[in-house]
Amino acid sequence: MEASAFVGEPPASLSYEVLGQIGEGAFGEVVQAIHKQTGQEVALKRVFVRQPERGLPDNVVREMHALQVISHPNVIRLLEVYPQGSTLVLVTEFCPLDLSALLHWAKAPISEGIIKAVLQQLMRGLATCHEAGIMHRDVKPSNILLSRDGLVKLADFGMARPVDRKAQARYTHTVATRWYRAPELLYGARAYTTAVDMWAAGCVFAEMLGGGPLLPGETDIDQLGRVIHLFGSVDEAAWPEARALPDYNKICFAPCQPQPLRDVLAHASDTALQLLGQMLHITPGDRLTAAAILEHAYFVEEPQPASQEQVKSLLLSCLVRKQAEQRQARKG
Numbered sequence: 001m002e003a004s005a006f007v008g009e010p011p012a013s014l015s016y017e018v019l020g021q022i023g024e025g026a027f028g029e030v031v032q033a034i035h036k037q038t039g040q041e042v043a044l045k046r047v048f049v050r051q052p053e054r055g056l057p058d059n060v061v062r063e064m065h066a067l068q069v070i071s072h073p074n075v076i077r078l079l080e081v082y083p084q085g086s087t088l089v090l091v092t093e094f095c096p097l098d099l100s101a102l103l104h105w106a107k108a109p110i111s112e113g114i115i116k117a118v119l120q121q122l123m124r125g126l127a128t129c130h131e132a133g134i135m136h137r138d139v140k141p142s143n144i145l146l147s148r149d150g151l152v153k154l155a156d157f158g159m160a161r162p163v164d165r166k167a168q169a170r171y172t173h174t175v176a177t178r179w180y181r182a183p184e185l186l187y188g189a190r191a192y193t194t195a196v197d198m199w200a201a202g203c204v205f206a207e208m209l210g211g212g213p214l215l216p217g218e219t220d221i222d223q224l225g226r227v228i229h230l231f232g233s234v235d236e237a238a239w240p241e242a243r244a245l246p247d248y249n250k251i252c253f254a255p256c257q258p259q260p261l262r263d264v265l266a267h268a269s270d271t272a273l274q275l276l277g278q279m280l281h282i283t284p285g286d287r288l289t290a291a292a293i294l295e296h297a298y299f300v301e302e303p304q305p306a307s308q309e310q311v312k313s314l315l316l317s318c319l320v321r322k323q324a325e326q327r328q329a330r331k332g
C-alpha cells in the first residue's frame with residue numbers, strides 16, 4: 001500500500017477518545033485512545049510536522065514504510081494515519097506493557113517458558129522484517145510490547161531502514177540504544193546488516209535470563225570496553241573487515257580472552273547460554289539469523305515456550321501490581 005493511501009482527512013466514523021498519555025519523545029507524544037464506535041483500544045503516535053513544506057520527518061517515513069510492508073502478528077499493526085493540525089497521527093493497536101515494564105513488574109525472575117515464548121515471538125517478528133528487507137535498528141526491551149491477549153509485538157520502527165542487498169549503502173552508525181548497540185556500530189561502521197538487530201536481540205535475551213541489562217555502558221567507549229571484556233578481543237582472522245572500520249584503530253583495549261557467559265548468567269540453562277553465545281558473536285557474520293534461531297533446540301527442549309494464556313496471565317498480574325503501586329503513590 002502507498003503511504004499516500006493512508007493520508008487523508010479521517011472519515012467521521014474514525015474518531016477516537018483519548019484516555020491519557022503513555023509516552024513522550026522528541027518526535028511528539030503517544031496517547032492511549034479508544035475507537036468510539038468499535039471500542040477498539042489504540043495507541044495514537046502524534047508526530048509534529050514542523051515544516052510541512054520540507055516533507056515528513058525521516059522517522060515517520062521510515063515507520064510508515066516499514067509498517068506498511070510488514071504484516072505479522074508479532075509486529076505492531078498500523079491501523080491508519082491521518083493529519084491533525086500540525087501533527088500526523090499514526091494509529092496502531094494498543095499494548096498495555098512493554099518488556100522492560102514486564103521485567104520490572106514481574107518482581108521475580110521470569111520463568112524459562114516465558115523467556116522462550118518472548119524470544120520465539122521476537123524472532124518471528126524480526127525474521128519477517130529481515131525477510132522483507134528491513135532492519136529495525138532499535139531493538140530493546142521498551143520497543144518490545146505485549147498485547148492484552150498475550151502476544152509479543154515488535155514496535156517503534158522510527159529507525160528502520162531497508163537493507164541494501166548490494167551492500168553499497170552507507171548508513172548512520174548512531175543507531176540502536178547504547179546498551180543494545182552491536183560492536184560494528186560502536187566501531188563506527190557505515191555499512192552493516194541485519195546482524196545489528198541480532199546483537200540487540202541477544203542483549204534482550206540476556207536481560208531476560210539475568211534480570212538486568214547485560215552491558216549497561218555509560219559512554220560509547222565504556223560500552224565497547226564492556227563488550228570486549230566479556231566477549232574477548234576482535235578476532236581479526238575471522239573478521240578482517242573490522243580493521244577498516246572508522247574507529248577501529250582509534251579505540252584500543254588490552255587483549256582480552258572471552259569470559260564464560262556462565263560467570264555472568266549463573267542460573268541460565270546450558271542450551272540458553274549456547275544460543276546466546278551464537279547471537280552475541282563479535283563477528284557480525286557469525287551471528288545466527290532470526291530464522292536460524294527459530295530452528296534451535298532451545299525451543300524444542302523442556303520447558304516448552306509458555307502458551308499465550310500463560311503470557312497473558314503474567315501480563316495481567318504485572319498490570320494489577322503496577323496499578324496498585326500507582327494508586328498507593330497517588331495516596332502517599
Ligand SMILES: Nc1ncnc2c1ncn2[C@@H]1O[C@H](COP(=O)(O)OP(=O)(O)OP(=O)(O)O)[C@@H](O)[C@H]1O
Pocket residue numbers: 022023024025026027030043045076092093094095096097098138142143145155156157158
Ligand atoms: N502501540 C503502543 N501501545 C502502547 N504503548 C505504546 C505503543 N507505541 C508506543 N508506546 C509507548 O510510547 C513510547 C514511545 O513510543 P515509540 O517507542 O514509538 O517512540 P520513540 O520516541 O521512538 O521512543 P524511544 O525514543 O523510547 O525509542 C514507548 O516506549 C511505549 O511506552
